[in-house]
Amino acid sequence: MNKLHTVNKSPFDRSALATCLRLAKSGSSVLLIEDGVYAALAGTAKSGMIEDRKGDLKFYVLGADLDARGLSEKPMIDGVETVDYGGFVDLVCEHDSVHSWL
Amino acid sequence: MNKLHTVNKSPFDRSALATCLRLAKSGSSVLLIEDGVYAALAGTAKSGMIEDRKGDLKFYVLGADLDARGLSEKPMIDGVETVDYGGFVDLVCEHDSVHSWL
Amino acid sequence: MKIGVLVNEGPFTHQASDSAYHFTKAAIEKGHDVMRVFFYYDGVNNANKLSEPQSDDRNLVKMWGELANEHNLDLVVCVAAALRRGIKDEILADGFRISGLGQLIELGMAADRMVVFGD
Amino acid sequence: MKIGVLVNEGPFTHQASDSAYHFTKAAIEKGHDVMRVFFYYDGVNNANKLSEPQSDDRNLVKMWGELANEHNLDLVVCVAAALRRGIKDEILADGFRISGLGQLIELGMAADRMVVFGD
Amino acid sequence: MTDIEFDTEGVKKKFMFVNSKPPYGTIYALEVLEMILISAAFEQHAVIAFIDDGVYQIKKGHNTKATGMKNFSPTYGVVEMEKEDADEDEDIDMVWRIVVEKESMEARGLTEDDFVVDVEVLDSAEMAELMAEQEVVLAG
Amino acid sequence: MTDIEFDTEGVKKKFMFVNSKPPYGTIYALEVLEMILISAAFEQHAVIAFIDDGVYQIKKGHNTKATGMKNFSPTYGVVEMEKEDADEDEDIDMVWRIVVEKESMEARGLTEDDFVVDVEVLDSAEMAELMAEQEVVLAG
Numbered sequence: 001m002n003k004l005h006t007v008n009k010s011p012f013d014r015s016a017l018a019t020c021l022r023l024a025k026s027g028s029s030v031l032l033i034e035d036g037v038y039a040a041l042a043g044t045a046k047s048g049m050i051e052d053r054k055g056d057l058k059f060y061v062l063g064a065d066l067d068a069r070g071l072s073e074k075p076m077i078d079g080v081e082t083v084d085y086g087g088f089v090d091l092v093c094e095h096d097s098v099h100s101w102l
Numbered sequence: 103m104n105k106l107h108t109v110n111k112s113p114f115d116r117s118a119l120a121t122c123l124r125l126a127k128s129g130s131s132v133l134l135i136e137d138g139v140y141a142a143l144a145g146t147a148k149s150g151m152i153e154d155r156k157g158d159l160k161f162y163v164l165g166a167d168l169d170a171r172g173l174s175e176k177p178m179i180d181g182v183e184t185v186d187y188g189g190f191v192d193l194v195c196e197h198d199s200v201h202s203w204l
Numbered sequence: 205m206k207i208g209v210l211v212n213e214g215p216f217t218h219q220a221s222d223s224a225y226h227f228t229k230a231a232i233e234k235g236h237d238v239m240r241v242f243f244y245y246d247g248v249n250n251a252n253k254l255s256e257p258q259s260d261d262r263n264l265v266k267m268w269g270e271l272a273n274e275h276n277l278d279l280v281v282c283v284a285a286a287l288r289r290g291i292k293d294e295i296l297a298d299g300f301r302i303s304g305l306g307q308l309i310e311l312g313m314a315a316d317r318m319v320v321f322g323d
Numbered sequence: 324m325k326i327g328v329l330v331n332e333g334p335f336t337h338q339a340s341d342s343a344y345h346f347t348k349a350a351i352e353k354g355h356d357v358m359r360v361f362f363y364y365d366g367v368n369n370a371n372k373l374s375e376p377q378s379d380d381r382n383l384v385k386m387w388g389e390l391a392n393e394h395n396l397d398l399v400v401c402v403a404a405a406l407r408r409g410i411k412d413e414i415l416a417d418g419f420r421i422s423g424l425g426q427l428i429e430l431g432m433a434a435d436r437m438v439v440f441g442d
Numbered sequence: 443m444t445d446i447e448f449d450t451e452g453v454k455k456k457f458m459f460v461n462s463k464p465p466y467g468t469i470y471a472l473e474v475l476e477m478i479l480i481s482a483a484f485e486q487h488a489v490i491a492f493i494d495d496g497v498y499q500i501k502k503g504h505n506t507k508a509t510g511m512k513n514f515s516p517t518y519g520v521v522e523m524e525k526e527d528a529d530e531d532e533d534i535d536m537v538w539r540i541v542v543e544k545e546s547m548e549a550r551g552l553t554e555d556d557f558v559v560d561v562e563v564l565d566s567a568e569m570a571e572l573m574a575e576q577e578v579v580l581a582g
Numbered sequence: 583m584t585d586i587e588f589d590t591e592g593v594k595k596k597f598m599f600v601n602s603k604p605p606y607g608t609i610y611a612l613e614v615l616e617m618i619l620i621s622a623a624f625e626q627h628a629v630i631a632f633i634d635d636g637v638y639q640i641k642k643g644h645n646t647k648a649t650g651m652k653n654f655s656p657t658y659g660v661v662e663m664e665k666e667d668a669d670e671d672e673d674i675d676m677v678w679r680i681v682v683e684k685e686s687m688e689a690r691g692l693t694e695d696d697f698v699v700d701v702e703v704l705d706s707a708e709m710a711e712l713m714a715e716q717e718v719v720l721a722g
Contacts, residue, residue, distance in 0.1 A: 001574055006319075008223070010604050010635050012690065015115045019462065019494055022545075022566055025574045034219045035607030038638070038690070045689035064226070068606045068651060070643035074691070084648070085230035092317050093205050093236070099573065100320040102212070102462070102581045103714055108438075110342070112464050112495050114550065121602065121634055124685075124706055127714045136338045137467030140498070140550070147549035166345070166508035170466045172501040172515075176551070186508070187349035194436050195324050195355070201719045202439040204331070204602070212582060214333075216407055217365050217609050222649055239448065245473055245582060246336050249368070254409030261652040265409070278446050284476055288335055290373030290384070295414060303445055305480040312578035313455055313484065314448035320581060323608075331722060335469050341509055358588065364613055364722060380512040397586050403616055422585055424620040431718035432595055432624065433588035439721060442468075 002027070004095035008034035008102070011046040020101040021049060026056040031083070031091055033062040040066070042075040054079050062088060104129070106197035110136035110204070113148040122203040123151060128158040133185070133193055135164040142168070144177040156181050164190060207231050208315030209241040210308065212322030214249030215264035216257070221250050224321040225267055232275050239315050240278040241268075242308045243300075245322070248286040251279070253297035269299030280307050326350050327434030328360040329427065331441030333368030334383035335376070340369050343440040344386055351394050358434050359397040360387075361427045362419075364441070367405040370398070372416035388418030399426050450484075454535065457481060458489045458576035461496035465514070466506070470582035471499040472514045475521070477580060482524045485536045489572060490521065492561070493543040497550055500542075500557045518559045543569045590624075594675065597621060598629045598716035601636035605654070606646070610722035611639040612654045615661070617720060622664045625676045629712060630661065632701070633683045637690055640682075640697045658699045683709045 005024050009016040017039050020030060032040050039050055040061040050059055054077070063082040066072050076082075083091065092098055107126050111118040119141050122132060134142050141152055142163040152161055156179070165184040168174050178184075185193065194200055209228055213220035228238050243250055255265045272279045279300045281291060286302055296302065312318050328347055332339035343360065350357050362369055374384045391398045398419045400410060405421055415421065431437050459478050465471040481488060492500060504515040525538040542561045547553070554563060564572065573579075599618050605611040621628060632640060644655040665678040682701045687693070694703060704712065713719075 001577075003574060008219075008321075008323075008607065010607070012635050013117045013604075015494060016462075023493070023543075023570045023573055025570050028574070033223060035604045035635070038604065038635070041691055044691040047691075064648035065606070067645040067647070068649045068653075069604070069638060070641040070645065070655075072645070073643065085226045086234060088227055089207075089231045089234055089236065092207070092231075092319055097577050097579065098317060098319050099460075099576075099579045100322065100581060102320065102322040102460075103717075105714060110338075110440075110467065112467070114495050115464075117634060118602075125633070125683075125710045125713055127710050130714070135342060137464045137495070140464065140495070143551055146551040149551075167466070169505040169507070170509045170511060170513075171464070171498060172503035172505065174505070175503065187345045188353060190346055191326075191350045191353055191355065194326070194350075194438055199717050199719065200436055200438050201600075201713065201716075202441065202721060204439065204441045204600075204721045210580065214365065214408070219607050219649070219651070222651055226648075226650065240446070244477075245469065246333065246365075249408065252409035254411050254414065256406045256409065256411075258403075258407070258652070261407075262650050284377075285473060287375045288377070288380075289333070289368065290371035290375065290414065292373050292375075295373065295409065301445075305477060306483065307445070308477065308580075309457075309481045309484045309486070310448050310450055312457060312580070313450040313453045313486065318578045318580070320579070322582065329720065337469070338467050338509070338511070341511055345508075345510065359586070363617075364609065377512070381510050404613060420585075424617060425623065426585070427617065427720075428597075428621045428624045428626070429588050429590055431597060431720070432590040432593045432626065437718045437720070439719070441721065 001096040004091050004098045005030045006100045007032055007036040010035045011039040011049055016101045017049060021053055024057060029058040029060065029095060031060040031088065033065055037061050037065045037069065037071065040076050040080045041071065042077045047077055050077050060091060103198040106193050106200045107132045108202045109134055109138040112137040113141040113151055118203045119151060123155055126159060131160040131162065131197060133162040133190065135167055139163050139167045139171065142178050142182045143173065144179045149179055152179050162193060206237045206239050206316045208239055208311040208318045210320045211241060211243050211247040211250060212245040214246040215255065218323050220321040220323060221264050229271060238277060240280055240311045242311055243281045244285050244308065248281045248289055248291045251281045251291055251297050251300040253295055265297045269297050272299035325356045325358050325433065325435045327358055327430040327437045329439045330360060330362050330366040330369060331364040333365040334374065337442050339440040339442060340383050348390060357396060359399055359430045361430055362400045363404050367400045367408055367410045370400045370410055370416050370419040372414055384416045388416050391418035454486060456487045456575060456577045458491055458579045460579060460581040461492050461499050462494040464495035465499045466511055474582040475514055475517050478521055485534055487537050489539045489541060489576065491541050493546050497542055497547050497552055500559055502556055502558045515558055522559050594626060596627045596715060596717045598631055598719045600719060600721040601632050601639050602634040604635035605639045606651055614722040615654055615657050618661060625674055627677050629679045629681060629716065631681050633686050637682055637687050637692055640699055642696055642698045655698055662699050
């Protein structure tokens with residue numbers, strides 16, 4: 001099955017992203033929302049988490065949550081694609097099932 | 103000032119204990135409560151956090167929270183002292199001020 | 205596509221309810237059938253009609269109710285989680301109904317996709 | 324010793340209210356003066372009198388109210404946090420009162436020790 | 443309002459209940475159990491998974507007397523009975539599994555003997571495979 | 583019930599408001615601001631500290647239009663005004679400081695220029711010293 005994973009926690013404080021990356025199968029997708037969007041920033045102490053998995057996972061980030069946090073002009077990790085709520089819905093439909101890493 | 107720090111978060115999921123240990127001054131005390139009590143266990147991947155600081159900080163753990171979680175018969179890190187809610191109150195009074203690391 | 209939504213956290217305290225609301229609205233606008241939004245854990249607090257946010261803040265309870273009325277959206281609050289937290293008929297907001305947890309399992313069975321918003 | 328207590332989370336969802344309750348009770352039993360327990364953030368949900376936990380679970384709302392009545396304990400719910408979350412006079416439990424955030428700052432000024440329970 | 447019914451006749455899905463949070467500090471461990479028990483009546487396949495601090499939810503010996511909280515641990519006995527019923531009744535097409543991630547368990551100083559229920563211990567790769575197959579993933 | 587008043591005449595304490603959580607995902611950043619603003623009327627010393635993900639609370643350029651949440655960022659302008667009033671009025675014995683932990687800021691890819699208020703950047707050792715002096719520590 002082709003999964004969409006969502007992560008809504010900061011990678012600095014919480015283990016949710018690390019757990020998602022450990023248990024997500026190659027070829028699935030990860031959408032960062034809410035406080036999860038900090039993981040999409042380039043040049044932070046946690047940027048490596050996503051950079052290391054760009055080859056086998058596809059990463060998305062919710063633009064509305066970047067905007068809210070004043071991050072839209074900050075450099076993002078290459079290859080992370082920004083979507084809006086409509087794009088979130090499309091991702092849910094394009095994948096077979098959704099796993100929210102709470 | 104002689105501080106009492108309280109930590110109520112699991113060291114496996116949250117950064118609260120790490121932050122407390124980084125910012126607590128030598129000679130102050132740390133009381134582990136609620137999900138913070140897991141940090142007092144010997145033989146886990148996180149035991150080193152407290153073992154490394156036993157020399158300059160004094161550690162306490164709330165017995166009621168160990169009991170609730172079924173940990174009372176598990177080996178604790180040497181030197182961590184178990185207190186009850188009355189002991190928690192005493193610690194608050196014996197120190198000059200309390201810092202809860204939420 | 206038939207979509208089910210689960211909301212695990214209360215309004216304001218956590219963004220889960222905001223995210224679920226905007227996701228649900230976008231799904232409806234794209235023509236999908238959001239079969240039901242189920243409120244569990246602290247999510248039941250989204251149905252408290254006494255909620256009165258500051259005038260410059262969003263009113264999530266009202267927003268959910270309006271979305272439900274406009275689109276005939278089924279908003280279900282779990283009775284067990286609600287009782288514990290004091291969400292009862294006398295303060296239940298317009299557009300919500302209280303029912304059993306079985307309605308969440310049925311939603312998972314009936315929907316093509318289940319999306320969870322929580323902490 | 325004069326002690327102030329701040330509770331930041333709601334009942335059941337987080338252990339903060341339980342811990343604060345047992346701490347407060349122990350402090351009173353040791354003869355300390357718990358000047359006030361202030362409820363902020365989701366802590367205001369501790370004052371919802373409609374809360375009806377299962378019969379084999381503790382009833383935190385009632386426990387706080389009884390502790391207040393027995394020991395003349397001042398339980399204050401922040402009005403701004405409460406309005407947002409729909410905690411109003413019509414559902415305010417026995418033993419609690421609603422007041423301003425200034426009462427928390429005054430508590431910090433007056434108490435010898437301030438202890439915070441939250442998430 | 444009246445209940446809206448869905449047509450779920452003959453539907454058989456793979457549900458997974460993911461437990462990743464430590465018990466008692468928050469209510470998730472208790473309320474997810476209510477979800478699991480209700481789901482039994484619908485005769486769906488179910489995997490109850492314990493990862494990260496969730497493995498502490500099924501630690502033996504919970505004693506909540508001093509904290510005054512409700513001890514949900516005995517309810518896992520009921521979950522185990524439901525699972526046995528499903529396993530033994532050949533007329534019911536329903537598989538329940540209780541699985542623990544090995545890496546999470548070991549990092550937390552636990553072994554299989556520490557648990558209040560019988561579990562299957564899976565390593566991360568096996569857990570990832572199992573998770574990938576699930577259709578409805580509920581977490582708390 | 584009627585309000586109970588405490589005798590706080592002449593009391594001057596060191597308050598610290600510790601912000602460690604990221605903004606918007608949870609309400610703490612917003613409600614702690616309400617605490618800070620109310621405290622100004624009591625003319626106490628106050629340190630507003632940003633550590634860990636709390637440093638993101640004062641990132642410039644918050645735009646909450648698409649999420650529909652309340653943007654609390656402009657309120658930091660009010661906090662800064664209160665601080666300036668306290669600094670400039672010689673009749674008021676009240677010091678307000680806004681401090682950021684350097685290590686937290688740098689790990690998160692931020693510099694002083696990213697902040698919506700003027701801050702003092704302290705390293706961990708300096709922050710630890712300052713925290714140790716505080717009498718009333720409030721966090722959210």
